Amino acid sequence: MDLLEYQGKQLFGKHGLEVSDGKAVTTVEDAVAAANEIGYPVVVKAQVLMGGRGKAGGVKLASNEDEAREHATNILGLDIKGHITRTLWIEHASDIETEYYASVLLDRSAKKPLVMFSTEGGIEIETVAEETPEKLIKQHVDPLVGLSKEQALDIATQGNADEDVREGVADALVALYTVWIEEDASLAEINPLIVTPDRQVKALDAKVSLDDNASFRHPDHAELGDKANLDPIEVKAAEQDVVYVKLDGNIGILGNGAGLVMSTLDVVAQAGGEPANFLDAGGGSDAAKVTQAVEIILSNENVKAVLFNIFGGITRCDEVANGLIAAFKSLKPTVPFVVRLDGTNDVEGRRILEEANLPNVQAAKTMNEAAEMVVAAAKGNS
Amino acid sequence: MSILVTENTKLAVAGITGREGRFHTLNNKKYGTNVVGGVNPKKAGENVEGIPVFGDWETTVKESGANTAMIFVPPPFAAQSALEAAAAGCELVIIITEGIPAHDELKLYNTVKRDYPNTTVVGPNCPGILSPGKANVGIIPASFFKPGNVGVVSRSGTLTYQIGNELAQAGFGNSSIVGIGGDPVPGSSFVDIIERFQNDDETELIVLSGEIGGSAEEEAAEYIAEHVTKPVVGYIAGFTAPEGKQMGHAGAIVSGSAGTAAAKAEALESKGVRVGRTPTQVAEIAIEILNG
Numbered sequence: 001m002d003l004l005e006y007q008g009k010q011l012f013g014k015h016g017l018e019v020s021d022g023k024a025v026t027t028v029e030d031a032v033a034a035a036n037e038i039g040y041p042v043v044v045k046a047q048v049l050m051g052g053r054g055k056a057g058g059v060k061l062a063s064n065e066d067e068a069r070e071h072a073t074n075i076l077g078l079d080i081k082g083h084i085t086r087t088l089w090i091e092h093a094s095d096i097e098t099e100y101y102a103s104v105l106l107d108r109s110a111k112k113p114l115v116m117f118s119t120e121g122g123i124e125i126e127t128v129a130e131e132t133p134e135k136l137i138k139q140h141v142d143p144l145v146g147l148s149k150e151q152a153l154d155i156a157t158q159g160n161a162d163e164d165v166r167e168g169v170a171d172a173l174v175a176l177y178t179v180w181i182e183e184d185a186s187l188a189e190i191n192p193l194i195v196t197p198d199r200q201v202k203a204l205d206a207k208v209s210l211d212d213n214a215s216f217r218h219p220d221h222a223e224l225g226d227k228a229n230l231d232p233i234e235v236k237a238a239e240q241d242v243v244y245v246k247l248d249g250n251i252g253i254l255g256n257g258a259g260l261v262m263s264t265l266d267v268v269a270q271a272g273g274e275p276a277n278f279l280d281a282g283g284g285s286d287a288a289k290v291t292q293a294v295e296i297i298l299s300n301e302n303v304k305a306v307l308f309n310i311f312g313g314i315t316r317c318d319e320v321a322n323g324l325i326a327a328f329k330s331l332k333p334t335v336p337f338v339v340r341l342d343g344t345n346d347v348e349g350r351r352i353l354e355e356a357n358l359p360n361v362q363a364a365k366t367m368n369e370a371a372e373m374v375v376a377a378a379k380g381n382s
Numbered sequence: 383m384s385i386l387v388t389e390n391t392k393l394a395v396a397g398i399t400g401r402e403g404r405f406h407t408l409n410n411k412k413y414g415t416n417v418v419g420g421v422n423p424k425k426a427g428e429n430v431e432g433i434p435v436f437g438d439w440e441t442t443v444k445e446s447g448a449n450t451a452m453i454f455v456p457p458p459f460a461a462q463s464a465l466e467a468a469a470a471g472c473e474l475v476i477i478i479t480e481g482i483p484a485h486d487e488l489k490l491y492n493t494v495k496r497d498y499p500n501t502t503v504v505g506p507n508c509p510g511i512l513s514p515g516k517a518n519v520g521i522i523p524a525s526f527f528k529p530g531n532v533g534v535v536s537r538s539g540t541l542t543y544q545i546g547n548e549l550a551q552a553g554f555g556n557s558s559i560v561g562i563g564g565d566p567v568p569g570s571s572f573v574d575i576i577e578r579f580q581n582d583d584e585t586e587l588i589v590l591s592g593e594i595g596g597s598a599e600e601e602a603a604e605y606i607a608e609h610v611t612k613p614v615v616g617y618i619a620g621f622t623a624p625e626g627k628q629m630g631h632a633g634a635i636v637s638g639s640a641g642t643a644a645a646k647a648e649a650l651e652s653k654g655v656r657v658g659r660t661p662t663q664v665a666e667i668a669i670e671i672l673n674g
Contacts, residue, residue: 106484108566108596111491143488144496184485186566214483216458247624258564259538259593262619266643267660269622278623311543313509313523343543344523367544368662 001210001225004047006089008206011183012190017175018202022091031072032065034090040064041093044071048083049226051124056080061093086228094204099192100161101125101136102173103207104147104180112140113180115147115173117159121192135160147177168201169193183221184214233299240292242279249274251378252297252306252335254290256281256315264309267367273375276303281315290323291330298333305378307370308339310349317341317349325356336377337361340370384513384558385533385578385585386474386502387415387450391517394419394442394472396463397454397479398430406454406478406521407433413524415517419446421463439463439470452510452519453477460506461486468494468501476519477505477569487567494569503569509539509561522559530555532668533579535572536591537564537598541619541661545591548665554672557585564593572602580610587613587668590655592646594620599646607653613671616650616657617664618643 003011009019023034024047035042046058053059058080062068068090078085099121107114118136120128128136137159141147152170161169172193180188189207196202215221237244243258247265251273255261258280265275277300281293297306310320320341327333337360341349350363362377364370393410397403398420408431411417419434419442426437436442439451451467453460453475460479467475475494487506494501504511510520515529522539526547532554536542539561546559560575562568572590579585588610592599599618606614621643647657656671658664 106488106566108598109601111488111567113488143485143492181485184483186484211484213457213481214485217483245624247622255540257538257540259536259541259591259619260544262538262593262623263541263544263617263661265622266619270659275622311540311547313540313543314521342547343526366662368660 001212001221002049003206003208003210003224004049004087004226005045005206006047006087007224008208009203011179011208012175012203012206015175015178015182017172017179018200020091020094020202020204022089025088025090026086028069028072028076031088031090032069035062035068036065038090038092042068042090043093044068044075045089045091046075046078046080046085047087047089048080048085048229050080050083053080058085083226083229094194094202095197096192096194096204097197098162098195100169100195101128101191102169102176102193103187103189103191104177104185105187107140110140113143113177115139115141115155115177117155117161117169117173119160121194125191141177146181147174149174162195165195165199165201168199172201172203179208183208184211184218185209186211233296236299237279237296240296242281242289242293242296244296245278246300247275247277249276250302250304250382251374252276252300252303253309254279254281254293254297254306255309256311260309260311264307264367264371267371268307268375271371271375273371273378276300286319287323287326290320291327294324294327294331294333298331298335303335304381305335305374306333306337307374308337309367309370310341310343312341312343312345315343316345317343318345318352321349321352324353324361325358328358333360335360336381338364338370338374338377340364340367384516385575385582386504386558386560387511387513387517387519389516391450391519392416392418392446392448393450393452393519394421394446394448395452395454396421396439396467398422398433398435399425399428400454403454404430407452410518410520413518415519418448439466439472443470443472449473450519451475453479453505455479457481457483461490464503465490465493468498468503473501475501475503475569476508476510477503478508478510478520479505480507482506482565484566487565491567491569502574504560505563505569507565508563508568509542511558511560512556513558514556520561522561526550527559528555531557531584531586531672532589533557533582533585533587534559534589534591535575535579536561537593538591538619541591544661545589545617545664548662549668552665552669554669557582566596572598573605576602576605576610576614580612585612587615587672589615589617589664589668590650591617591619591664593618594623594643594646595641597641600649603649603653603655606655614655615664615668615671616647616655617661618646618657
C-alpha cells in the first residue's frame with residue numbers, strides 16, 4: 001500500500017525524523033484555518049499518489065490568507081494525471097539551502113535492505129542514477145544487525161554530505177531505517193531531504209510503501225492509503241478477498257493462480273484481444289465465490305466477453321462449473337462466455353457445464369483455443 | 383536422481399492438524415511420500431491418521447528422524463516455525479504458507495544463511511516440490527505428472543501445472559518440479575534450483591517459468607550462460623501487465639523499466655535460452671529439443 005505524503009511524514013515524525021508541522025485538510029475553509037494557525041508562509045500541497053505534483057500546479061506557496069484561500073480553491077479537485085486531489089497538506093514553508101536524497105528499500109537480488117543517499121536531491125533519483133551514478137551512494141545493511149550510526153555516518157561521508165551536517169544526515173538515515181523496519185515498509189524515501197540555513201536536516205517530502213502482508217501487526221495502518229482514489233470495483237474485490245486489477249480492454253478474465261492469470265492475459269493479447277481485468281479466483285472456487293467474481297468482472301461496463309481459464313490443482317473443475325451455473329442463475333449475464341476447464345475433476349466439470357446448456361457459453365479445449373474463441377466472441381459483441 | 387525431494391525424504395509437517403495442512407499431508411502420504419511426523423505445540427501426543435504429532439521441531443526431528451520440513455502454519459508464525467525446523471536439523475524446509483510479511487522472509491533468509499548454511503529453504507508462497515514416482519511434498523496435483531527427464535522450476539503453481547500437463551500429453555515426464563514461489567525474498571532462487579538440475583543425472587532439459595518483477599530471471603540468464611550445459615527453455619508471464627500494478631503475487635509488480643516481461647525474455651534469449659511466448663510453445667520447444 002502506497003501512502004500519501006502527509007501519512008508518510010506522520011510515520012517519519014513518530015520515529016524521530018525531523019518534519020515540518022502541518023495539517024491535512026479536505027475543505028478550503030479548513031485549509032485557511034490551518035494556514036492561519038501554522039503561520040505564514042505556508043505551502044499548500046496536493047495529496048495524491050502521483051509524481052509531478054509541482055508541475056501540475058499541485059504545490060503552491062502562500063504568504064497570506066488570501067493566497068492560501070486561492071491556492072486551496074484551485075488545488076482541491078485538481079486532476080493530477082487521473083488522480084483527483086481530495087486532501088491538502090498545509091505546512092509551514094521551509095527555507096532550503098541544500099537538497100539531498102535518502103531512501104531505504106529491499107534489494108531483492110541481494111536479499112538485504114539497501115540504503116541510498118545522494119547530494120543530488122530534489123530531482124528524480126532515476127535521473128541521478130543514470131547521469132551521475134557516482135553521486136548515488138548505495139550500501140547494504142545486514143538485517144540481523146540493523147543500520148548502525150557508524151554505517152550511517154560512513155554513508156553520509158561517502159556520499160559527500162556537507163561536513164557540518166553529516167551527523168544530522170546520519171541520524172536521519174538511522175531514523176528512516178527505523179521507519180522501514182518498525183512499520184514493515186517496502187520503501188521509505190525522502191526527496192528532498194533538506195538542509196536549512198540554520199543547518200537543520202529535515203524531510204520535505206515522504207514516499208512510503210507498506211507491506212500489506214504485515215497488516216496483522218499494524219492495526220493503525222488500516223486508515224492509511226489514498227482510499228478516495230481507489231477504483232470502486234477493486235475495493236469491492238478486496239473486501240471479498242479476490243485479487244482484481246482493472247485494465248483497459250473489453251475481455252473479462254477469470255483464472256486460478258496469479259501466474260496462470262498473467263499468462264492468460266498474455267495469450268489473449270497475442271490472439272488480438274484486450275483484457276479488461278486481472279482476476280485471480282485463488283484456490284477454492286465455490287459457487288458463492290464464482291458468483292462474486294463474475295459480478296465483479298461484469299461490473300466493468302466495457303466487458304464484451306468473458307474467459308474462464310481454470311487449471312485445477314486445489315481448485316476443482318466441477319465446483320467451478322457449478323459456480324458458473326449459480327452465477328448465471330443469479331446474474332443472468334448477456335455477454336458471451338468461453339470456459340476452459342483442465343485439471344482436477346475436469347471431465348466432471350465439462351459434463352456439468354454441457355448438461356446445464358447455459359446460453360452463450362462455449363467450452364474450449366486448450367488455453368490457446370479459448371483465447372481465440374473469446375477474442376472472436378468479443379468482436380462479435382461490440 | 384531427482385532433486386531435493388526423493389525416496390529418501392522423511393517429511394514432517396508444521397500445521398498438520400489444520401484443514402489444509404492435514405488434507406495435503408495425507409495426499410502426500412498417499413502418493414508414497416514417507417511422512418514421519420507433525421508439529422503442533424497444543425496437540426503433542428496426538429496423531430493424524432497414524433502420523434505422530436510432536437510439540438516442537440526439536441522433538442520432532444529427534445523422535446521421527448525427519449530430514450524435510452513442510453510449513454503450513456498461518457503467516458504470523460510461519461517464518462519462526464521454518465527457522466526452528468532449520469535449527470532442529472532439517473536439511474530442507476518447504477514453506478507453503480502464503481502472505482508472510484516480506485521482512486520476516488528477509489530475516490529468515492539471512493538467519494538461515496548465517497546459522498544453518500546446510501539447510502535449503504524453498505518458498506514461501508509456493509506449491510512445493512514433486513519428484514514424480516518418488517515423493518510429493520506440497521500441493522502440486524501429482525496425477526498430471528509422470529517420471530521423466532524434464533526439470534521444471536517455476537515461480538507460479540498453476541502455470542507449472544499448465545506447462546507440465548502439455549509436456550505429459552506429448553509423452554514427456556519430469557525429474558522434479560520445483561515451485562520457488564512468488565514472494566519478494568524466496569528461500570531458493572532460480573539459480574539455486576537450476577544448479578541442482580545441472581548436477582542431476584536424470585534431468586536432460588530444464589524449463590524455467592518466470593514472471594514480472596524482481597531480477598531473478600535476469601540473474602538466472604547470467605548463470606545459465608556461464609554454468610549450464612543442459613538445454614534450458616524459458617517462459618515469462620506478464621507481458622500485458624500495466625506498470626505499478628501488483629498482480630496477485632507480491633513479487634509480481636513492475637516498477638519502471640526493469641523487471642518487465644520483455645526485459646526478462648530478452649535477457650534469457652541473449653544468453654541463448656529459447657523463450658516460449660505461450661505455455662504451449664514452451665512445451666513445443668522442449669519437445670523439439672528432446673526429440674533432437
